[in-house]
Amino acid sequence: MVRKGPCGQTGTVSQGENQWVLHVDLDQFIAAVEVLRRPELAGKPVIVGGRGDPTERAVVSTASYEARAFGVGSGMPLRVAARKVPDAVILPVDSEAYLAASDAVMATLRAQPGATVQVLGWDEAFMGVSTADPETYARGLHDAVLESTSLHCSVGIGDTLVRAKIATGFAKPAGVFRLTVENWLAVMGDRPTIDLWGVGSKVSGRLAKLDITTVAQLAACDPADLVPEFGPKMGPWYAQLGRGDGERTVDDTPWVARGHSRETTYQQDLTEPVQVDEAVRELVARVLEDVIAEGRPVIGLTLKVRYAPFFTKTYARRIAETFDREDVLAQALNLVGKIEPERPIRLLGFRAEMSMPEEARKGHTPTRSGW
DNA sequence: TCTGGGGTCCTAGGACCC
DNA sequence: TCTGGGGTCCTAGGACCC
Numbered sequence: 132m133v134r135k136g137p138c139g140q141t142g143t144v145s146q147g148e149n150q151w152v153l154h155v156d157l158d159q160f161i162a163a164v165e166v167l168r169r170p171e172l173a174g175k176p177v178i179v180g181g182r183g184d185p186t187e188r189a190v191v192s193t194a195s196y197e198a199r200a201f202g203v204g205s206g207m208p209l210r211v212a213a214r215k216v217p218d219a220v221i222l223p224v225d226s227e228a229y230l231a232a233s234d235a236v237m238a239t240l241r242a243q244p245g246a247t248v249q250v251l252g253w254d255e256a257f258m259g260v261s262t263a264d265p266e267t268y269a270r271g272l273h274d275a276v277l278e279s280t281s282l283h284c285s286v287g288i289g290d291t292l293v294r295a296k297i298a299t300g301f302a303k304p305a306g307v308f309r310l311t312v313e314n315w316l317a318v319m320g321d322r323p324t325i326d327l328w329g330v331g332s333k334v335s336g337r338l339a340k341l342d343i344t345t346v347a348q349l350a351a352c353d354p355a356d357l358v359p360e361f362g363p364k365m366g367p368w369y370a371q372l373g374r375g376d377g378e379r380t381v382d383d384t385p386w387v388a389r390g391h392s393r394e395t396t397y398q399q400d401l402t403e404p405v406q407v408d409e410a411v412r413e414l415v416a417r418v419l420e421d422v423i424a425e426g427r428p429v430i431g432l433t434l435k436v437r438y439a440p441f442f443t444k445t446y447a448r449r450i451a452e453t454f455d456r457e458d459v460l461a462q463a464l465n466l467v468g469k470i471e472p473e474r475p476i477r478l479l480g481f482r483a484e485m486s487m488p489e490e491a492r493k494g495h496t497p498t499r500s501g502w
Numbered sequence: 503t504c505t506g507g508g509g510t511c512c513t514a515g516g517a518c519c520c
Numbered sequence: 521t522c523t524g525g526g527g528t529c530c531t532a533g534g535a536c537c538c
Contacts, residue, residue, distance in 0.1 A: 207504095333536090394506080445532060447530085447532070482508095
């Protein structure tokens with residue numbers, strides 16, 4: 132499915148001063164962590180999702196290779212997955228275990244000499260390294276992670292963050308792949324735009340309406356031509372993405388959250404105002420726990436409501452900086468007044484936006500740092 | 503088959519001010 | 521009495537990522 136091995140590039144190193152971006156991604160991270168602590172699961176179809184109960188409203192977080200062979204993938208309703216793989220082992224999500232494993236992996240990456248580490252999520256990170264031989268460095272990285280955590284990872288090598296990130300897809304499983312300006316079009320040119328990091332089904336569809344279906348076509352287009360469809364920022368940005376260009380520097384500035392949110396899908400739709408009131412109080416309390424732990428004032432609130440079956444509305448409000456529990460709760464309950472009565476509610480979410488320290492505003496974000 | 507939970511950023515349109 | 525144009529703030533919604 133994905134190409135493996137060396138990319139066959141020839142000639143000189145393209146990077147000045149041997150600076151490289153590596154993207155490290157753990158293989159089957161969640162399933163691998165579960166198998167580590169229950170070795171008897173090795174080789175079996177393992178599905179992790181929700182509370183591990185396939186009769187509940189929940190989706191698959193990760194499926195092992197054995198389960199994927201049956202057509203199970205992330206995001207699929209747990210109920211459907213269970214039907215596809217009748218003898219699957221279905222496990223509840225155990226975030227704390229994954230976080231602990233993640234911390235061990237990241238500590239190993241940071242311990243590499245001369246490395247700058249930018250964490251992207253539980254199971255992946257960018258690394259900035261200086262070396263004349265990035266492939267050897269990458270294999271050493273795989274071995275170091277395996278030795279310290281018993282987990283396998285794949286490593287993408289690139290001259291930009293975007294190329295390194297996409298390269299990892301060709302490195303899996305447990306391999307190394309290099310993607311630079313020199314082989315970008317040869318490797319990616321004929322592929323559909325949706326293969327790009329940051330292009331999903333909607334954007335690839337809108338690009339197709341402009342007769343842009345491949346990465347090569349996107350790379351060749353005039354950025355200005357995309358502005359009418361995508362706006363002044365996103366238009367040129369998609370064109371740049373098509374070329375694989377973008378940020379080249381790995382930034383290890385600590386990440387500062389813009390806000391915190393909690394949301395819950397109810398196993399039975401809420402129909403009574405009393406239930407809604409109670410549910411919002413509970414969400415607000417959970418969000419405030421996180422906010423108070425950070426010690427930063429709240430400046431905005433958003434209430435998200437999914438009316439059954441699948442119609443979502445958000446109600447937002449900017450507020451005067453406050454740190455007061457009762458104040459936030461009162462204003463949240465005020466937003467509840469906007470909810471349409473008489474409609475069953477399947478999901479409620481609550482988000483608090485926090486004030487940002489001026490110097491942290493530039494701090495990178497976990498998922499869009501390379502943009 | 504019936505769709506989680508935690509994030510980020512962008513855009514459009516209305517309100518308001520000068 | 522009716523109206524331009526620019527700027528900023530706010531709300532709602534959309535798209536994407538892990």
